[in-house]
Amino acid sequence: xxxxxxxxxxxxxxxxxxxxxxxxxxxxxxxxxxxxxxxxxxxxxxxxxxxxxxxxxxxxxxxxxxxxxxxxxxxxxxxxxxxxxxxxxxxxxxxxxxxxxxxxxxxxxxxxxxxxxxxxxxxxxxxxxxxxxxxxxxxxxxxxxxxxxxxxxxxxxxxxxxxxxxxxxxxxxxxxxxxxxxxxxxxxxxxxxxxxxxxxxxxxxxxxxxxxxxxxxxxxxxxxxxxxxxxxxxxxxxxxxxxxxxxxxxxxxxxxxxxxxxxxxxxxxxxxxxxxxxxxxxxxxxxxxxxxxxxxxxxxxxxxxxxxxxxxxxxxxxxxxxxxxxxxxxxxxxxxxxxxxxxxxxxxxxxxxxxxxxxxxxxxxxxxxxxxxxxxxxxxxxxxxxxxxxxxxxxxxxxxxxxxxxxxxxxxxxxxxxxxxxxxxxxxxxxxxxxxxxxxxxxxxxxxxxxxxxxxxxxxxxxxxxxxxxxxxxxxxxxxxxxxxxxxx
Numbered sequence: 379x380x381x382x383x384x385x386x387x388x389x390x391x392x393x394x395x396x397x398x399x400x401x402x403x404x405x406x407x408x409x410x411x412x413x414x415x416x417x418x419x420x421x422x423x424x425x426x427x428x429x430x431x432x433x434x435x436x437x438x439x440x441x442x443x444x445x446x447x448x449x450x451x452x453x454x455x456x457x458x459x460x461x462x463x464x465x466x467x468x469x470x471x472x473x474x475x476x477x478x479x480x481x482x483x484x485x486x487x488x489x490x491x492x493x494x495x496x497x498x499x500x501x502x503x504x505x506x507x508x509x510x511x512x513x514x515x516x517x518x519x520x521x522x523x524x525x526x527x528x529x530x531x532x533x534x535x536x537x538x539x540x541x542x543x544x545x546x547x548x549x550x551x552x553x554x555x556x557x558x559x560x561x562x563x564x565x566x567x568x569x570x571x572x573x574x575x576x577x578x579x580x581x582x583x584x585x586x587x588x589x590x591x592x593x594x595x596x597x598x599x600x601x602x603x604x605x606x607x608x609x610x611x612x613x614x615x616x617x618x619x620x621x622x623x624x625x626x627x628x629x630x631x632x633x634x635x636x637x638x639x640x641x642x643x644x645x646x647x648x649x650x651x652x653x654x655x656x657x658x659x660x661x662x663x664x665x666x667x668x669x670x671x672x673x674x675x676x677x678x679x680x681x682x683x684x685x686x687x688x689x690x691x692x693x694x695x696x697x698x699x700x701x702x703x704x705x706x707x708x709x710x711x712x713x714x715x716x717x718x719x720x721x722x723x724x725x726x727x728x729x730x731x732x733x734x735x736x737x738x739x740x741x742x743x744x745x746x747x748x749x750x751x752x753x754x755x756x757x758x759x760x761x762x763x764x765x766x767x768x769x770x771x772x773x774x775x776x777x778x779x780x781x782x783x784x785x786x787x788x789x790x791x792x793x794x795x796x797x798x799x800x801x802x803x804x805x806x807x808x809x810x811x812x813x814x815x816x817x818x819x820x821x822x823x824x825x826x827x828x829x830x831x832x833x834x835x836x837x838x839x840x841x842x843x844x845x846x847x848x849x850x851x852x853x854x855x856x857x858x859x860x861x862x863x864x865x866x867x
Contacts, residue, residue, distance in 0.1 A: 401468040434458040481807035484509040485594040492599045498526040515551045535565040551592045558611035566826045567745040568842040576744035582793040583708040587619045604815040614663040622732040623664040627676030632663040635726035654685040692771035702735045709738035714763040718747040722765030749849040752830040758853035783861045805843040812839045
């Protein structure tokens with residue numbers, strides 16, 4: 379009887395033993411199911427043949443859904459997987475790429491009855507259609523409202539910047555969903571990429587939040603308007619800069635440094651803006667018009683107390699109790715590298731989460747930077763960020779200066795080459811659309827405020843790009859050498 383049962387066991391179970399898959403066999407099968415190129419949203423499995431699975435993209439753990447990246451890069455990403463069954467763990471990896479999105483998409487705006495957009499204050503109704511060339515992000519006739527925006531860029535230039543507002547959140551060209559978007563005309567920046575590069579560089583820095591951007595060809599009522607940079611509005615938003623800006627007196631807030639000649643356009647002092655240590659700060663969030671008088675008073679007093687305490691901390695060297703030091707350093711490194719004109723008086727945002735330290739940003743408004751600006755010391759030599767009142771005080775502290783210098787050298791060594799690489803890539807991909815833009819706006823031979831002579835002389839798009847590249851390379855070398863040898867003096 380025992381031999382009979384042994385024979386049955388051998389016939390039934392022995393083949394399955396030989397057919398049993400090893401961990402490496404299961405891993406190989408799983409990796410074969412992953413396409414080499416991801417062309418749409420792709421859901422990664424959490425279990426496979428009894429194994430639990432953990433996924434990593436470039437060594438970072440990811441969720442169960444791997445989204446399509448909207449990217450202009452062609453680099454390979456490394457998708458890694460870890461299989462676990464019992465006490466056994468097996469790891470593997472696979473090179474994957476994303477379907478590369480075109481550098482420029484078409485944004486078609488139609489206003490109601492083809493009205494002209496003539497106001498920065500009053501929205502008019504319309505629709506927007508997105509043509510993304512690959513159809514990945516196409517959208518048709520989305521209802522929206524549009525108005526002008528900007529300061530000098532609105533009044534001085536024929537190519538106008540705009541602000542778009544949707545009634546419901548929309549994701550445009552793969553950006554995080556929001557109601558508000560901005561179209562930057564980039565008229566005085568003949569490279570068309572200064573703002574883009576500043577935001578790109580921000581992704582490598584400790585800036586807490588970086589604005590998303592997309593290049594678009596804008597057609598307004600069927601008339602081509604040129605290349606624009608589509609980006610998000612600087613505002614508090616649960617999908618973007620997500621802070622608690624509640625009515626609580628000690629709630630978070632977003633403020634902007636503003637000049638004396640513009641501050642009266644911002645509303646009422648001690649409601650819409652405050653003055654601290656001789657400087658004006660516009661309260662961008664919360665919306666003070668939505669608050670009761672007592673809530674307004676509480677919020678204004680709190681913001682003033684926070685800012686006054688910061689100013690006092692520069693004297694007794696207690697600034698680390700009030701600010702995120704590492705984040706401040708990276709914000710001012712970005713502004714110093716690009717030699718951004720506004721860093722001392724406007725377009726400087728500061729935010730604070732409830733119960734946390736002050737932080738700088740989001741970074742904004744880099745069209746007049748990097749050698750574009752004939753009304754300030756635009757040359758690649760010389761320090762500039764000490765034009766900002768806070769930085770001017772804090773850089774005098776030896777520990778902060780040492781930390782700033784150390785971090786700048788690290789950023790220069792590790793990330794500046796990537797910035798130049800991105801400049802070359804994006805400008806080459808933009809070249810055809812850039813030529814179309816300058817056929818519409820033939821300004822390459824003209825002075826456009828505030829272009830310095832070097833930019834006026836750069837009378838082709840490629841020369842504009844060369845000027846910007848050479849400027850940034852020279853500036854980085856000057857900063858690195860002087861910070862290393864004499865410090866921030």
